[in-house]
Amino acid sequence: MDTQKQVDKSVYEFFRYCGMDRWASYHHQLSEIIGVKPASVLEVGIGDGVVSSYLTRNTEIRYTSVDIADDVGADVVGSITALPFADKSFDIACAFEVLEHLPFEKLDTSLSELVRVAKKKVLISVPHFGPPLTFLLKLPFLPELKFAIKVPYPIQHFFNGQHYWELGKRGYSVQRLRNNLLKHFVIEKEYVPFENQYHHFFVLTPKV
Numbered sequence: 001m002d003t004q005k006q007v008d009k010s011v012y013e014f015f016r017y018c019g020m021d022r023w024a025s026y027h028h029q030l031s032e033i034i035g036v037k038p039a040s041v042l043e044v045g046i047g048d049g050v051v052s053s054y055l056t057r058n059t060e061i062r063y064t065s066v067d068i069a070d071d072v073g074a075d076v077v078g079s080i081t082a083l084p085f086a087d088k089s090f091d092i093a094c095a096f097e098v099l100e101h102l103p104f105e106k107l108d109t110s111l112s113e114l115v116r117v118a119k120k121k122v123l124i125s126v127p128h129f130g131p132p133l134t135f136l137l138k139l140p141f142l143p144e145l146k147f148a149i150k151v152p153y154p155i156q157h158f159f160n161g162q163h164y165w166e167l168g169k170r171g172y173s174v175q176r177l178r179n180n181l182l183k184h185f186v187i188e189k190e191y192v193p194f195e196n197q198y199h200h201f202f203v204l205t206p207k208v
Helices: 020-036 050-058 104-117 174-182
Strands: 040-044 062-067 090-096 118-127 132-137 145-150 185-191 199-206
Touching: 020 050, 020 090, 020 118, 020 199, 040 050, 050 062, 090 104, 104 118, 104 174, 174 185, 174 199
Parallel strands: 040 062, 040 090, 090 118
Antiparallel strands: 118 199, 132 145, 185 199
């Protein structure tokens, strides 16, 4: 494997890792997966296991996980740059908050591997830096009004032991990532959840 474990399992301790914003992201991860109605799904980067636990306990989806770390309980130890699975092994391949843990120069290799193993969809999310401006209004008997934008603040990114890059920082525009994605996929949908302005989601269909 050409990548290495970056963090100890202790990073996933509840009060350190699971803020309300992350639970919002779990909701979006699960809703995007379940909405496709797949028979099988591969999750690259198991994290704290919330997604795997829900899918295996509450759905009929055949779930498989792979992670570079050997102490987080993944089904298979392996790297996203060389996934140890046959072509088109899964209906969906997911990599939520994973790609930023590799240098940007390895992005195309990682995307190629996700395309190779996925039949229907690839789902990803990546960090999107930038101070958000949000507005929420809830009045009785009326729908919620929500509004959010990111205030541009393109500071330079410095490797912190985990993230090699983040969207919104100098040199890592959303359009740069889109251009890389479009080499491999049709972008069906992208969004930043109102409840977690730090995670940018993409729903992707592999190009034939």
